Amino acid sequence: MMNDEEKIVTDAQVRNKTLLSMLFLLVFFAGAVTGWKWLHKQPKDEGAPRPLRNALIANELIFENIFSNNHTAKTFSKKSAVPRVRVNGDAGMSEDFDPSSWKLEVIRNVNDTLRLSLDEIKALPKTEIIFDFKCIEGWSQVTHWGGVRFSDFVKKYGLDEQAKLQFTGLVTPDMEYYVGIDTKSMMHPQTLLCYEMNGAPLPMNQGYPLRLIIPVKYGVKHIKRIGSLFFSSQRPKDYWYERGYDYYCGL
Numbered sequence: 001m002m003n004d005e006e007k008i009v010t011d012a013q014v015r016n017k018t019l020l021s022m023l024f025l026l027v028f029f030a031g032a033v034t035g036w037k038w039l040h041k042q043p044k045d046e047g048a049p050r051p052l053r054n055a056l057i058a059n060e061l062i063f064e065n066i067f068s069n070n071h072t073a074k075t076f077s078k079k080s081a082v083p084r085v086r087v088n089g090d091a092g093m094s095e096d097f098d099p100s101s102w103k104l105e106v107i108r109n110v111n112d113t114l115r116l117s118l119d120e121i122k123a124l125p126k127t128e129i130i131f132d133f134k135c136i137e138g139w140s141q142v143t144h145w146g147g148v149r150f151s152d153f154v155k156k157y158g159l160d161e162q163a164k165l166q167f168t169g170l171v172t173p174d175m176e177y178y179v180g181i182d183t184k185s186m187m188h189p190q191t192l193l194c195y196e197m198n199g200a201p202l203p204m205n206q207g208y209p210l211r212l213i214i215p216v217k218y219g220v221k222h223i224k225r226i227g228s229l230f231f232s233s234q235r236p237k238d239y240w241y242e243r244g245y246d247y248y249c250g251l
């Protein structure tokens with residue numbers, strides 16, 4: 001017996017449905033292409049088309065307000081740290097660098113720059129951290145670092161007034177790589193002026209003599225080979241921000 005509910009589908013109906021589906025697909029593609037073209041015709045705002053930049057700004061606000069700097073990056077045991085640490089990024093790592101004449105420049109004020117040797121920095125208490133280092137390109141590695149807590153450094157060198165400014169800028173000696181970071185994240189207890197990796201001095205391509213380790217941020221902010229640093233109420237310029245990434249880069 002045939003079911004009353006069962007419908008007989010005619011060839012014409014199949015054809016109509018197929019045509020309709022194809023039309024939908026066409027409209028969809030036309031929309032996607034038009035949207036893409038539109039996006040790229042939009043004025044650029046710090047390296048990203050404005051609608052994308054606006055989305056990034058909205059994300060930054062969410063990260064700043066909800067995730068904040070009160071959270072702490074997960075830490076690991078020494079045996080979880082990889083022995084061979086990937087090297088990534090060499091902007092500001094010019095060949096002609098002379099480490100023997102290096103000093104960290106701390107710009108306290110106009111015409112007031114503190115110059116510190118690596119030994120002076122090493123004289124402060126050492127803090128070690130093993131955490132999952134995350135690059136924005138999609139890889140991550142558990143790595144082991146040692147150095148001076150930035151907050152200890154600020155205390156020791158009496159930079160408390162400067163550290164009230166919203167931003168900190170850090171620049172390589174040749175000024176080719178530079179980052180801007182909210183000072184709150186700089187003062188986070190896991191943020192280090194780092195001079196050691198796996199218990200040994202930093203290798204040259206990993207930022208000898210001094211780099212930043214800031215586990216609450218993506219890799220882009222972990223500037224290698226710091227030449228100078230300063231505090232500011234305005235956003236310091238930032239290498240990857242200028243290339244379209246978000247400024248905050250929080251995790």
Ligand SMILES: Nc1nc2c(c(=O)[nH]1)N[C@H]1C(S)=C(S)[C@@H](COP(=O)(O)O)O[C@H]1N2
Nearest residue numbers: 086087088089090091092135177219222224
């Ligand atoms: N001076 C300098 N620091 C830098 C970069 C760079 O190109 N130049 N790249 C950043 C990026 S994108 C990452 S992921 C990390 C990589 O650190 P590593 O080479 O020790 O793995 O360094 C950051 N610090």
Ligand SMILES: [Mo]
Nearest residue numbers: 135136219220
């Ligand atoms: Mo990165």
